[in-house]
Amino acid sequence: xxxxxxxxxxxxxxxxxxxxxxFDDPAIDQMMTFMLELTTEVAxxxxxxxxxxxxxxxxxxxxxxxxxxYYPSALVEAERNSWREAYLKRVYRMHPxx
Amino acid sequence: MVTQPSEIPVPNIEELxxxxxxxxxxxxxVSFIRKLAIVDMRRSxxxxxxxxxxxxxDREGRKPADWQAIEKAMAHEHVYRFYSTVRYNAQEMCYSxxxxxxxxxxxxxxELASDLADRNPAGGSLRLNPKLELPKYxxxxxxxxxxxxxxxxxxxxxVAQGAVVSFGNKVFSGQHPYRKRxxxxxxSIAYWIRKKYPSFRPRRILDLxxxxxxxxxxxCTAFPQAEIYGIDVAAPxxxxxxxxxxxxxxxxxxxxxxxxxxxFPDGYFDxxxxxxxxxxxxxxATRKILSECKRLLASRGLMxxxxxPDEASVPPYENFFWNWDTRNNNEPWYTAFRAEDPVALCxxxxxxASRSFKLLIPDIASFxxxxxxxxxxxxxxxxxxxxxxxxxxxxxxx
Numbered sequence: 395x396x397x398x399x400x401x402x403x404x405x406x407x408x409x410x411x412x413x414x415x416x417f418d419d420p421a422i423d424q425m426m427t428f429m430l431e432l433t434t435e436v437a438x439x440x441x442x443x444x445x446x447x448x449x450x451x452x453x454x455x456x457x458x459x460x461x462x463x464y465y466p467s468a469l470v471e472a473e474r475n476s477w478r479e480a481y482l483k484r485v486y487r488m489h490p491x492x
Numbered sequence: 493m494v495t496q497p498s499e500i501p502v503p504n505i506e507e508l509x510x511x512x513x514x515x516x517x518x519x520x521x522v523s524f525i526r527k528l529a530i531v532d533m534r535r536s537x538x539x540x541x542x543x544x545x546x547x548x549x550d551r552e553g554r555k556p557a558d559w560q561a562i563e564k565a566m567a568h569e570h571v572y573r574f575y576s577t578v579r580y581n582a583q584e585m586c587y588s589x590x591x592x593x594x595x596x597x598x599x600x601x602x603e604l605a606s607d608l609a610d611r612n613p614a615g616g617s618l619r620l621n622p623k624l625e626l627p628k629y630x631x632x633x634x635x636x637x638x639x640x641x642x643x644x645x646x647x648x649x650x651v652a653q654g655a656v657v658s659f660g661n662k663v664f665s666g667q668h669p670y671r672k673r674x675x676x677x678x679x680s681i682a683y684w685i686r687k688k689y690p691s692f693r694p695r696r697i698l699d700l701x702x703x704x705x706x707x708x709x710x711x712c713t714a715f716p717q718a719e720i721y722g723i724d725v726a727a728p729x730x731x732x733x734x735x736x737x738x739x740x741x742x743x744x745x746x747x748x749x750x751x752x753x754x755x756f757p758d759g760y761f762d763x764x765x766x767x768x769x770x771x772x773x774x775x776x777a778t779r780k781i782l783s784e785c786k787r788l789l790a791s792r793g794l795m796x797x798x799x800x801p802d803e804a805s806v807p808p809y810e811n812f813f814w815n816w817d818t819r820n821n822n823e824p825w826y827t828a829f830r831a832e833d834p835v836a837l838c839x840x841x842x843x844x845a846s847r848s849f850k851l852l853i854p855d856i857a858s859f860x861x862x863x864x865x866x867x868x869x870x871x872x873x874x875x876x877x878x879x880x881x882x883x884x885x886x887x888x889x890x
């Protein structure tokens with residue numbers, strides 16, 4: 395392992411240890427991983443769109459390089475944080491306990 | 493020890509980490525998912541237990557008497573299952589969301605850390621021991637669900653796991669109400685020590701299981717006259733921490749050593765500290781390490797370890813809450829460590845019973861200095877561990 399050149403290292407994606415199961419049907423545990431990853435992907439897409447819209451508002455045009463170089467101001471980041479919080483609240487709406 | 497800035501500015505290893513637009517968006521979202529679990533769902537879990545589950549069991553004459561009974565009662569509840577799965581997945585995503593950017597930055601990070609290890613522009617040092625045998629309790633599981641943990645090495649002079657843990661922890665604590673600043677635990681303990689022992693001037697300070705030294709660096713500014721040492725068994729986090737300290741202009745002496753038997757002379761340190769450390773090592777090792785602390789401390793020396801509150805110090809529900817990590821966050825010694833009385837552990841290690849202690853101290857970042865004065869005068873209690881306070885134990889050497 396230590397012989398791998400630094401620019402070719404691929405870090406392990408699985409941690410060593412037994413994965414716990416929280417549901418009676420392990421398929422639900424698996425589905426929750428899909429669900430949380432998808433939740434994140436939707437947020438990433440939404441944020442990319444937000445960056446595009448803001449660049450268009452400011453400059454009237456947009457390039458991939460401009461998206462990449464975009465860093466939100468504190469004000470924009472605060473707006474995005476409010477959206478993130480509200481988004482999770484909408485999606486992870488627990489049923490009342492029975 | 494704080495040294496003068498060198499002529500040539502030292503690059504910051506953390507600035508080599510350059511996530512893409514979408515990776516930054518992913519990391520930000522994961523911080524919120526983590527908060528959903530550890531703040532919002534944690535509250536729902538407790539509310540549901542106190543308002544519905546416990547009264548129901550009580551009516552049935554089965555009121556849970558200890559944390560094990562609470563865990564048994566909660567295991568099949570939706571609120572517990574969803575809290576657990578969101579918390580577990582968020583933990584994994586903290587690390588997976590930073591790995592691609594660490595992979596891209598790795599060649600430059602390795603080069604910089606190696607250069608700083610040769611030059612030591614701030615006057616610190618890095619002493620590694622490639623022959624050190626890693627304890628099984630470190631290698632058996634990847635602690636905190638960090639793939640590769642703190643110790644795995646993927647390339648020569650590797651710092652990757654140091655970077656994954658450092659940036660993963662930023663995602664982890666990004667929306668955490670009491671972990672806003674890295675090193676806030678060390679900062680809080682150092683602040684408390686200065687108030688409690690105003691004339692204490694440690695010549696040398698040692699941090700056990702220091703990883704990349706985040707909770708050690710605050711001691712450099714709190715005790716500028718002291719020589720600062722940090723040890724860990726894992727090389728990648730030490731290399732990374734050394735690069736960070738040199739960038740900060742702080743002379744810290746990192747060495748790869750086993751805390752059960754270090755190579756420092758007897759009485760070498762006036763202050764020995766640690767944070768989030770003992771619950772990660774086997775109980776047998778904890779006993780040996782505390783004996784080693786006794787050996788390392790000079791006369792009138794002090795040791796202060798931040799840890800999880802022991803089982804007897806908190807109510808059963810809180811024990812149920814804390815012990816979740818044992819099986820679900822790859823921290824197999826967590827419950828066993830918490831079952832011990834830390835003061836009794838100090839006494840067994842040879843410290844005087846009347847000079848051993850455990851207490852809650854305020855998190856200085858959230859509590860503020862004015863209220864800290866009131867805490868020191870006994871007029872205000874510290875908030876509980878993890879929600880504005882930190883549990884510490886330790887002893888004064890006679």
